[in-house]
Amino acid sequence: MRIVVLGLSLSSSWGNGHATTFRALLKAFAARGHDILFLERDVPWYRDQRDLADPAFCRLCFYDDLDDLARFTPEIAEADAVIVGSYVPEGVAVAHFVHEVAGGTTAFYDIDTPVTLAKLARGDFEYLSPAEIPRYDLYLSFTGGPTLDLLERTYGSPAARALYCSVDPAAYRPLGGATRWDLSYLGTYSPDRQPTLERLLIEPARAMPDRRFVVAGPQYPADIDWPSNVDRIDHLPPSEHAAFYSASRFTLNVTRADMIAAGWSPSVRLFEAAACATPIVSDVWDGIGSIFVSGSEIILATDTADVIAAIERTDAAAIGTAAQRRVLAEHTAAIRAGELEAHLLEAGNATATTQLTSAA
The missing domain is CATH 3.40.50.2000 (Glycogen Phosphorylase B;)
Incomplete structure (x- = not known):
């Protein structure tokens, strides 16, 4: 697959858990033979604290604002799947742009699902609005359990699937040494x-x-x-x-x-x-x-x-x-990458079936 990911940050782990989550998942996803473009909003608080400016497992590009994001229209249009993450700046406008442009499967990856739902309940649409949820072919949720049913029944997601965080065993392993x-x-x-x-x-x-x-x-x-x-x-x-x-x-x-x-x-x-x-x-x-x-x-x-x-x-x-x-x-990144691949293929097949039924 060729996928485009628009996430909060890949380049900087300062003050957020998104970067390490994306790094482990996308490194393992690339190892399965997929091509990845990660688009990150260039903001000063991450620009000054970058600890991964040039990842080996994907192409990382920065954009200044929504107008600048438009220069990636060809990549978004031609991708097999486009994933938008939670807490992306101006996420509702980004989602609208993606839904207008993307030709493949669209997914929302919520690394903050309970926080997102609490924000929606009080009318805070900082990075996701209720109207955008049914437009995403797939809702990948940090949270499993009853929340998945809530996303489908109440918010109209065509497919809500758990995609928990994961770990890269090559980066996280016992190192021995003295206990401090x-x-x-x-x-x-x-x-x-x-x-x-x-x-x-x-x-x-x-x-x-x-x-x-x-x-x-x-x-x-x-x-x-x-x-x-x-x-x-x-x-x-x-x-x-x-x-x-x-x-x-x-x-x-x-x-x-x-x-x-x-x-x-x-x-x-x-x-x-x-x-x-x-x-x-x-x-x-x-x-x-x-x-x-x-x-x-x-x-x-x-x-x-x-x-x-x-x-x-x-x-x-x-x-x-x-x-x-x-x-x-x-719960390794390799296992989670396999789950992501399966969810994207499932959503893509469901979308294709719906389109064929509508055409008939």
Whole structure:
């Protein structure tokens, strides 16, 4: 296939999880023999923080605005499939342009499905509007479970399919070395995640002054009262993620409120940490049991006491190894690329059948 992807960012992982998701997926998709053009809006906050300006697995091009995007009309028109991602600047206008121009299958890849649906419910059409959803042949959703039925029945998607994040095992693997932290957390600051981070990391750090903790990620307010045994790393590029996880006895997963409400929304950080055989302590949401088995592949925690008990466990290595085994069997980028290919072919065949029926 020749595909065009219009995504938030491929070039910069600063402050977003989209770049690492796209990198793993598209690298594996290209390995299946497909040709990929990634179009990224050239914005200053990513331009100044690029850590992958020239990917080997696809062609990466930048555009300044909607008018500049029009110079890629031939590529979009001739592609077998065009995928528009969530949080693309002026995403509704981009979608309208794609639907007017594209000759192949069109798909929306929502890496933020619960956030998207919450925005639609309050009339916030920042990057997707209800009117555009039925126009996409395929809705690829970060979230599975009941949300897929909602997208089809309520919003009129012809085909809503789960396409979870994934991990590249070549980039995320155990590196050995000394353990630096008893519990780590990797994530950009989010107001709705912060209370959980307080409960599941900061309070345990206060209660266990002889243990070491770390929080890595940008945009945390200056007025947070970090305990002295909590290290801070402002930004950690993907090239350093595996070393970060490998230096952690446990790592923490904290989920945004909209994603907890929807359930079935595994973060890419879950798969990346597990691929490094780092045992995970996670907050609780519907569907997490379909990803990892609680107690043997992951530790679920609702309060500070649960985290303290987890840190004191002696079977950390076994939990990490079991989670790694699950991820390598079910959630690698190669597996996800195969799913993407199947979904695009299914949508393309359905569209062709509809067109033939209409013509008849």
